[in-house]
Ligand SMILES: Nc1ncnc2c1ncn2[C@@H]1O[C@H](COP(=O)(O)OP(=O)(O)OP(=O)(O)O)[C@@H](O)[C@H]1O
């Protein structure tokens with residue numbers, strides 16, 4: 001006999017602390033292979049990040065006392081602009097299920113730098129980990145949440161049972177039981193209809209929680225993050241919001257209720273704990289443009305602040321404890337990957353203590369014509385693929401011949417040599433110029449097949465490339 005569940009019979013469910021991440025199962029070779037799908041060349045850098053990632057997995061398998069001793073081998077990636085430093089980091093981020101953030105060192109040297117203290121990167125990382133863990137937990141409770149949501153939706157859809165059934169104090173127990181059974185049968189009928197979509201057109205009234213934000217603003221000050229913490233501690237009620245009735249269609253209500261149930265089923269405290277743990281054990285901070293803070297004292301103005309930033313970063317890289325709203329976080333085992341072009345400054349211009357904290361140095365190679373050919377066509381979502389797909393939305397069938405791709409790569413190299421070497425970014429400017437006409441005319445073209453061959457590339461670009469002054473501006 002189908003028994004209608006009461007609204008409050010929510011079973012607390014046990015949530016295992018998930019620490020499993022897919023990157024853990026990847027060998028260095030597999031990590032490199034994975035990166036190869038997006039980044040051309042730069043084998044040395046890929047190797048280094050792969051080893052560093054694997055090493056932390058190895059570390060986690062050690063007995064705790066020994067694991068404690070193993071410091072992460074932070075990496076310094078050195079290479080000219082536009083050769084894939086940030087790209088490697090970005091791809092790594094998606095690949096590594098580890099909490100990962102990318103911060104620009106120069107952010108901390110900007111005017112009013114003290115406003116954004118360097119510890120904020122750890123806080124951001126924790127926040128990210130919290131979102132990550134919460135999302136995982138939500139997936140785990142999804143089914144349960146959907147079931148709860150269905151019950152709540154049925155409560156909303158069904159006519160309220162007769163009073164006798166509700167109070168359970170009917171004079172005739174026989175009749176009362178009959179009524180209860182009838183109600184249960186109705187409920188099951190509704191459930192079937194609900195699942196089949198037969199009720200999708202119906203409108204129900206749902207109590208939604210408003211997310212009210214406090215109506216005052218805080219001016220960004222020296223301890224913005226701390227203010228943030230305190231506010232939420234002090235004024236919890238402020239962020240909870242009141243509930244309000246809203247009418248919505250059944251499918252929308254189902255989605256809303258399922259989300260609300262998911263939120264209820266996920267224990268945020270345990271999420272916070274797991275997130276902090278994950279950051280401590282597996283967090284990665286990608287510190288971009290580190291050369292922008294290189295340079296020691298002796299200079300005036302900005303140099304002083306640059307060195308100041310280095311000094312501020314030092315303890316975090318060394319290992320310190322940062323207070324976040326999700327708890328204290330130790331940074332000892334966070335992996336730092338720093339990157340910089342080091343055109344003007346050299347790694348030796350960093351303060352010695354910081355240099356010593358980045359024991360692994362990898363240099364990225366400048367890119368050449370052959371690399372450009374591959375970058376244009378090989379990676380997933382390569383530039384040529386992108387443009388072809390974009391124009392396909394206009395019904396245009398764009399085809400670049402191999403010759404054409406080769407010519408584009410050559411032109412990009414030439415311009416890089418003659419003016420400034422901006423690496424693969426040059427491909428963007430060159431392609432944009434090359435496809436300028438097609439991009440503009442696409443919607444009006446009658447002939448929907450466009451073949452771009454070497455001759456077309458020459459016609460569109462040769463003059464500009466030959467004219468140095470001109471290419472400086474347009475390419
Ligand atoms: N080796 C490569 N393989 C594939 N694409 C690349 C490669 N190098 C650069 N690119 C492309 O060029 C663009 C710029 O690369 P990226 O952002 O990695 O430069 P960077 O090395 O970080 O330079 P910067 O020092 O200026 O920050 C990206 O769009 C990326 O897709």
Ligand SMILES: [Mg+2]
Pocket residue numbers: 085086087288
């Ligand atoms: Mg970069």
